Amino acid sequence: xxxxxxxxxxxxxxxxxxxxxxxxxxxxxxxxxxxxxxxxxxxxxxxxxxxxxxxxxxxxxxxxxxxxxxxxxxxxxxxxxxxxxxxxxxxxxxxxxxxxxxxxxxxxxxxxxxxxxxxxxxxxxxxxxxxxxxxxxxxxxxxxxxxxxxxxxxxxxxxxxxxxxxxxxxxxxxxxxxxxxxxxxxxxxxxxxxxxxxxxxxxxxxxxxxxxxxxxxxxxxxxxxxxxxxxxxxxxxxxxxxxxxxxxxxxxxxxxxxxxxxxxxxxxxxxxxxxxxxxxxxxxxxxxxxxxxxxxxxxxxxxxxxxxxxxxxxxxxxxxxxxxxxxxxxxxxx
Amino acid sequence: xxxxxxxxxxxxxxxxxxxxxxxxxxxxxxxxxxxxxxxxxxxxxxxxxxxxxxxxxxxxxxxxxxxxxxxxxxxxxxxxxxxxxxxxxxxxxxxxxxxxxxxxxxxxxxxxxxxxxxxxxxxxxxxxxxxxxxxxxxxxxxxxxxxxxxxxxxxxxxxxxxxxxxxxxxxxxxxxxxxxxxxxxxxxxxxxxxxxxxxxxxxxxxxxxxxxxxxxxxxxxxxxxxxxxxxxxxxxxxxxxxxxxxxxxxxxxxxxxxxxxxxxxxxxxxxxxxxxxxxxxxxxxxxxxxxxxxxxxxxxxxxxxxxxxxxxxxxxxxxxxxxxxxxxxxxxxxxxxxxxxxxxxx
Numbered sequence: 001x002x003x004x005x006x007x008x009x010x011x012x013x014x015x016x017x018x019x020x021x022x023x024x025x026x027x028x029x030x031x032x033x034x035x036x037x038x039x040x041x042x043x044x045x046x047x048x049x050x051x052x053x054x055x056x057x058x059x060x061x062x063x064x065x066x067x068x069x070x071x072x073x074x075x076x077x078x079x080x081x082x083x084x085x086x087x088x089x090x091x092x093x094x095x096x097x098x099x100x101x102x103x104x105x106x107x108x109x110x111x112x113x114x115x116x117x118x119x120x121x122x123x124x125x126x127x128x129x130x131x132x133x134x135x136x137x138x139x140x141x142x143x144x145x146x147x148x149x150x151x152x153x154x155x156x157x158x159x160x161x162x163x164x165x166x167x168x169x170x171x172x173x174x175x176x177x178x179x180x181x182x183x184x185x186x187x188x189x190x191x192x193x194x195x196x197x198x199x200x201x202x203x204x205x206x207x208x209x210x211x212x213x214x215x216x217x218x219x220x221x222x223x224x225x226x227x228x229x230x231x232x233x234x235x236x237x238x239x240x241x242x243x244x245x246x247x248x249x250x251x252x253x254x255x256x257x258x259x260x261x262x263x264x265x266x267x268x269x270x271x272x273x274x275x276x277x278x279x280x281x282x283x284x285x286x287x288x289x290x291x292x293x294x295x296x297x298x299x300x301x302x303x304x305x306x307x308x309x310x311x312x313x314x315x316x317x318x319x320x321x322x323x324x325x326x327x328x329x330x331x332x333x334x
Numbered sequence: 335x336x337x338x339x340x341x342x343x344x345x346x347x348x349x350x351x352x353x354x355x356x357x358x359x360x361x362x363x364x365x366x367x368x369x370x371x372x373x374x375x376x377x378x379x380x381x382x383x384x385x386x387x388x389x390x391x392x393x394x395x396x397x398x399x400x401x402x403x404x405x406x407x408x409x410x411x412x413x414x415x416x417x418x419x420x421x422x423x424x425x426x427x428x429x430x431x432x433x434x435x436x437x438x439x440x441x442x443x444x445x446x447x448x449x450x451x452x453x454x455x456x457x458x459x460x461x462x463x464x465x466x467x468x469x470x471x472x473x474x475x476x477x478x479x480x481x482x483x484x485x486x487x488x489x490x491x492x493x494x495x496x497x498x499x500x501x502x503x504x505x506x507x508x509x510x511x512x513x514x515x516x517x518x519x520x521x522x523x524x525x526x527x528x529x530x531x532x533x534x535x536x537x538x539x540x541x542x543x544x545x546x547x548x549x550x551x552x553x554x555x556x557x558x559x560x561x562x563x564x565x566x567x568x569x570x571x572x573x574x575x576x577x578x579x580x581x582x583x584x585x586x587x588x589x590x591x592x593x594x595x596x597x598x599x600x601x602x603x604x605x606x607x608x609x610x611x612x613x614x615x616x617x618x619x620x621x622x623x624x625x626x627x628x629x630x631x632x633x634x635x636x637x638x639x640x641x642x643x644x645x646x647x648x649x650x651x652x653x654x655x656x657x658x659x660x661x662x663x664x665x666x667x668x669x670x671x672x673x674x675x676x677x678x679x680x
Contacts, residue, residue, distance in 0.1 A: 053523035053524065053525065053526075054523055158611045158612075160611060161611070188377035188378055188550065188612070189377065189550065189552070189591055189594050189595060190377065190590060190591060190594045190607055190608035190612075191377075191607070191611065192594065192607075193593075193594035193595075193596075193605040193606070193607035193608075194607040194608075194609075196596070196605055197604075197605055197607060215523070215524070216596075217524070217598055218553075218595070218596040218597055218598045219596050221596065221597075221598060221600055222596035222597075222600070222602070222605070223596075241600075245598070245600065255525060256524060256525060257598065258528075259524045259525045259527065259528035260524055260553065260598050261527070261528075261531070261551065261553030261554045261556065261557045262553055262556060262557070262597075262598060262599075263552040263553045263555075263556045263580060263592075263595055263597070264556055264580065264680070265556045265557075265576040265577050265580055266577060266581075268556065268557055273528060273532075275525075275528060275529060275532070276525045276529075279493050279495065279496075279526075
């Protein structure tokens with residue numbers, strides 16, 4: 001397969017609009033603009049973190065990329081070829097290359113199956129030849145569980161161990177891309193660190209790409225090479241982790257970063273916080289122009305009239321008419 | 335030091351289950367003085383919520399059982415108090431804010447009526463009109479816009495952040511001496527969390543109440559409290575000022591938490607997780623509950639046989655080898671790639 005510009009994944013102008021149906025005849029009365037024109041690339045072996053608050057469309061974006069949700073419009077190129085129009089059977093061989101790890105390690109494992117069956121299932125479905133028991137044992141070792149764990153059931157494991165099982169299952173088919181949807185959000189901090197380290201080691205060893213969805217900005221900074229910040233179905237800012245975290249240029253990114261509680265008591269009274277007023281608008285009725293303008297302190301007339309495009313400003317991609325890098329004190333106050 | 339308004343003394347709470355006895359709270363002691371803020375941190379199952387719930391008579395008994403201990407509110411023991419007396423103290427003198435505002439508000443009454451009811455219940459002389467006026471004032475104080483109109487709305491018409499503000503308004507309605515907030519912002523998005531934390535901070539300051547903030551989020555603790563109690567497997571393993579806990583932890587578990595925490599500033603290069611999993615409270619390890627996961631253990635017998643005591647005083651850690659912590663801290667900081675000097679991180 002020809003790979004364009006060496007990118008594993010190229011998403012352009014992705015849209016996912018869910019119809020709102022009402023009445024006896026289930027007539028469509030409107031749409032929820034869950035994802036509305038999102039574009040990004042992902043290189044092999046790279047981690048792109050997608051952050052944003054609930055309802056910003058980060059999970060929908062990732063699921064649409066994998067065709068778990070049907071995109072409304074836009075192009076998704078995986079390993080250089082367009083996959084947005086492919087049928088289910090045409091998608092099937094590609095599914096081996098892109099796997100997913102879910103947030104809830106309690107709900108995503110079948111309680112009636114042993115761990116060996118859970119991890120071996122993708123091999124069976126995709127008709128992979130060879131000794132599946134040996135492969136499962138190898139995968140268990142890879143996620144730092146012991147092969148003897150294969151005979152047990154999910155309820156015998158803690159949350160962190162279950163998440164390892166989920167990772168092992170996702171790795172069974174040697175994918176190129178792992179979609180990680182809030183994989184550590186349900187875990188306690190000491191266990192979360194175990195899973196983060198495990199994911200980073202696996203990426204180093206196997207060279208796979210991660211699309212990492214999370215709302216915890218510190219976790220995203222730690223694990224990602226590049227970061228995309230989403231707001232109301234659109235990308236507000238996209239750049240390397242240093243660009244986004246040390247020179248955030250979109251007002252929303254700035255507000256988001258300044259709002260994170262920092263585990264540093266010294267200087268807390270001096271910390272400047274950009275407090276946003278109001279709530280996120282209804283995605284079924286987004287504001288005209290810039291979707292962030294209703295909560296933005298920089299908003300002018302142009303923001304109402306013209307939606308800002310995601311363009312390169314100050315070295316990385318920002319979607320704002322009045323973009324300007326800002327240094328936010330995220331470390332020791334002094 | 336000022337006299338404490340609420341003091342928990344050697345509280346032991348157990349639950350009977352079909353699998354055996356769960357030792358949820360095992361000799362927990364902490365206290366808060368008026369105007370003081372205490373953060374209780376710990377991971378799921380450490381007993382941080384059960385401690386306050388049982389202190390206020392909010393656990394089901396049975397299966398729960400308070401084995402021993404005292405909960406002193408202004409010197410008066412709440413344990414064993416008749417339920418109607420306890421109810422008078424709760425809500426009036428001790429305000430509570432829980433994690434999930436949707437389940438703590440009654441969906442069939444308006445938000446305003448629920449707050450006004452709390453006022454009326456504890457002020458026999460107040461009229462309904464006065465209660466309404468005060469409620470609107472409270473809603474304004476916690477930053478609910480259009481408080482007059484919001485008074486007559488139902489909980490489902492409020493967003494998550496607004497509901498949590500309403501809960502705070504209810505908690506401070508009777509000028510409580512103590513506010514207990516149990517994971518008050520865990521269900522909220524980060525920008526909304528910041529707003530609610532500010533409201534909580536201001537409410538505490540204005541009422542001069544003592545605050546007990548229970549959370550697993552170390553960031554929230556660092557932003558808000560003066561002193562911290564760290565809980566592990568039903569016990570307080572360390573207590574100290576917020577600065578000591580974050581910069582010079584004296585218990586290996588606390589240090590492990592700090593080394594597990596990704597930083598927004600990117601200053602930690604490599605996370606050092608705590609090995610293994612938290613113990614089952616049905617079957618805790620002998621000796622120090624933390625020893626199977628501890629970096630200071632080195633197979634030493636005393637950790638397996640003797641439960642380390644938490645000494646008295648404002649700064650204390652329950653560890654047999656606290657004396658080795660300064661060296662351990664520098665070793666781990668070097669491994670994690672963060673700055674450390676003289677037994678202090680950062």
